[in-house]
Amino acid sequence: MKAVLERGGAAALALEGITCSFAGAAGEPGYTAVREATLVVEDGEFVSIVGPTGCGKSTLLNVAAGLLAPSAGSVHVFGQPLAGLNRHAGYLFQADALMPWKCALENVVAGLVFRGAAREQALETGRAWLRRVGLEGFGDRFGHQLSGGMRKRVALAQTLALDPAILLMDEPFSALDVQTRVLMENELLDLWSADRKSVVFVTHDLEEAISLSDRVVVLSAGPETHPIGEYAIDLPRPRDVSEIRLLPRFIELHGRIWRAMKSEVLKGYARQRQ
Amino acid sequence: MRGNGSRLRLKAIQIALLAGAFLAWHVLTSPTLLPPIYFGDADKAAFFFGEPLKVFSRLLDWFVSGEIYRHLWVTLIETLLAFAIGTLGGVGFGLWLARAPLAAAVLDPYIKAANAMPRVILAPIFMVWFGLGMASKVALGVTLVFFIVFFNVFQGVREVSPVILANARMLGASPRALLRHVFLPSAMSWVFASLHNSIGLAFVGAVVGEYLGSAEGVGYLIHQAEGVFDINTVFAGILLLTAFALVLDWAVTILEVRFMLWQPRAGETEKL
Numbered sequence: 001m002k003a004v005l006e007r008g009g010a011a012a013l014a015l016e017g018i019t020c021s022f023a024g025a026a027g028e029p030g031y032t033a034v035r036e037a038t039l040v041v042e043d044g045e046f047v048s049i050v051g052p053t054g055c056g057k058s059t060l061l062n063v064a065a066g067l068l069a070p071s072a073g074s075v076h077v078f079g080q081p082l083a084g085l086n087r088h089a090g091y092l093f094q095a096d097a098l099m100p101w102k103c104a105l106e107n108v109v110a111g112l113v114f115r116g117a118a119r120e121q122a123l124e125t126g127r128a129w130l131r132r133v134g135l136e137g138f139g140d141r142f143g144h145q146l147s148g149g150m151r152k153r154v155a156l157a158q159t160l161a162l163d164p165a166i167l168l169m170d171e172p173f174s175a176l177d178v179q180t181r182v183l184m185e186n187e188l189l190d191l192w193s194a195d196r197k198s199v200v201f202v203t204h205d206l207e208e209a210i211s212l213s214d215r216v217v218v219l220s221a222g223p224e225t226h227p228i229g230e231y232a233i234d235l236p237r238p239r240d241v242s243e244i245r246l247l248p249r250f251i252e253l254h255g256r257i258w259r260a261m262k263s264e265v266l267k268g269y270a271r272q273r274q
Numbered sequence: 275m276r277g278n279g280s281r282l283r284l285k286a287i288q289i290a291l292l293a294g295a296f297l298a299w300h301v302l303t304s305p306t307l308l309p310p311i312y313f314g315d316a317d318k319a320a321f322f323f324g325e326p327l328k329v330f331s332r333l334l335d336w337f338v339s340g341e342i343y344r345h346l347w348v349t350l351i352e353t354l355l356a357f358a359i360g361t362l363g364g365v366g367f368g369l370w371l372a373r374a375p376l377a378a379a380v381l382d383p384y385i386k387a388a389n390a391m392p393r394v395i396l397a398p399i400f401m402v403w404f405g406l407g408m409a410s411k412v413a414l415g416v417t418l419v420f421f422i423v424f425f426n427v428f429q430g431v432r433e434v435s436p437v438i439l440a441n442a443r444m445l446g447a448s449p450r451a452l453l454r455h456v457f458l459p460s461a462m463s464w465v466f467a468s469l470h471n472s473i474g475l476a477f478v479g480a481v482v483g484e485y486l487g488s489a490e491g492v493g494y495l496i497h498q499a500e501g502v503f504d505i506n507t508v509f510a511g512i513l514l515l516t517a518f519a520l521v522l523d524w525a526v527t528i529l530e531v532r533f534m535l536w537q538p539r540a541g542e543t544e545k546l
């Protein structure tokens with residue numbers, strides 16, 4: 001509540017009427033990935049976005065990060081119109097984004113170094129973050145010496161080490177095995193409840209979305225994607241993601257959202273097969 | 275390349291091949307061993323192709339008398355200077371041009387032309403400009419090295435993964451930090467890939483420059499010997515240059531392993 005007052009009560013992130021059209025190759029029509037999408041994330045809110053593959057989830061996150069200017073629509077961050085990169089946001093990319101020429105520790109502290117932190121201090125913070133994501137002792141490994149899941153965790157530490165007010169996460173845990181995944185999800189919830197960042201969490205996994213979030217947004221199949229449903233998740237916190245899946249309320253919500261998604265998933269699949 | 279045994283065998287075959295080549299050279303050129311088949315005169319083969327024993331004794335002479343060290347030193351310094359200046363220039367220019375699309379578009383045809391030109395032909399001009407000393411050889415080597423490094427850096431900057439770039443920008447990297455932490459390391463992996471080429475070309479620049487006009491260096495020795503038809507000395511010089519080039523190449527490999535730790539190498543598992 002305090003944070004909301006300090007920031008004037010404005011939403012952490014407000015995407016309004018966003019349309020993204022990608023220019024086609026010469027002579028071909030362009031492709032409208034997202035049309036008239038509106039997504040508002042309140043300060044301190046944990047929002048998940050689910051939708052069929054290729055519908056435009058990463059595109060929306062790129063818009064929120066300021067990496068992609070939308071063809072139409074407006075983006076506001078804490079009430080201010082966004083110009084250029086979103087300085088309040090940390091972005092965990094879907095693709096591998098670590099610098100292969102830096103070891104794990106150097107990657108984790110990169111953001112701190114870029115922002116002018118003292119080196120010793122930064123390394124200290126970096127080591128603490130590596131410990132937190134379960135990679136203590138792997139600090140001097142290069143990317144090619146780490147597994148895919150380890151690289152994802154290094155990237156997570158890299159993003160979180162900067163302590164961003166808004167966290168954009170694009171399928172961060174899809175490369176992890178089920179057990180590590182549950183650990184990391186709980187760790188994320190712990191972190192989040194400590195200082196209530198605003199989180200936009202993209203995932204394919206509806207169960208993951210429900211167990212983590214305050215709200216789940218379902219996107220339609222592309223092209224011209226837009227949100228087709230929003231579901232408030234009124235499960236009690238603090239949560240343990242491995243236990244919460246057994247609650248009757250969880251199962252009920254899952255059923256409801258899944259029914260809404262199913263037709264979109266099938267539609268999207270059929271369209272991509274054409 | 276499996277066990278130690280097969281590697282030893284490979285080495286043995288390689289050495290045997292070398293020894294065989296020298297033996298054949300010796301047998302074919304020694305004036306009295308074979309009856310003259312092709313050349314009418316028994317000494318002619320030796321005149322054209324030298325005699326390995328004399329070549330080796332010439333090499334030995336050079337090192338025992340210590341006469342060669344001065345020349346080797348000059349050639350080495352010229353090579354290293356050309357290599358260092360050409361590489362630095364190529365990296366600097368490549369980094370700048372890759373980040374300045376307008377300048378790149380304007381200069382594109384001229385860079386292509388400068389690269390296509392057979393630059394060895396510049397050697398006499400450099401001699402007029404810089405004299406017969408080391409400077410003109412270094413200048414020739416620089417023009418050879420520069421373009422290789424430049425093209426690789428240019429490519430390396432262009433090929434940076436957009437995701438890595440976006441990530442660094444999201445982490446707060448300023449344009450300068452991007453240059454230092456993203457573009458330069460990415461370009462360096464390309465530069466290192468071309469290092470064997472560029473040290474070789476620096477060497478070519480030095481030797482050709484010496485050959486065309488100088489008072490010192492291995493190229494000068496060869497040129498002198500040719501002037502008096504001393505074919506054995508010419509061959510001795512060629513062998514020396516070859517060995518020298520191999521040593522340079524080996525030094526580059528050491529550098530590469532030292533600086534390119536982050537690059538995956540094939541099959542890194544340890545033998546138990």
Ligand SMILES: Nc1ncnc2c1ncn2[C@@H]1O[C@H](COP(=O)(O)OP(=O)(O)OP(=O)(O)O)[C@@H](O)[C@H]1O
Pocket residue numbers: 022023031033051052053054055056057058059060094222
């Ligand atoms: N730069 C681009 N140029 C052209 N089309 C693009 C571009 N980026 C994305 N697209 C298209 O926009 C659509 C949405 O892409 P996006 O990456 O946002 O999907 P997604 O929902 O993240 O999918 P996934 O769940 O598989 O990651 C896709 O059809 C894709 O082909």
Ligand SMILES: [Mg+2]
Pocket residue numbers: 057058059094170
């Ligand atoms: Mg995506």
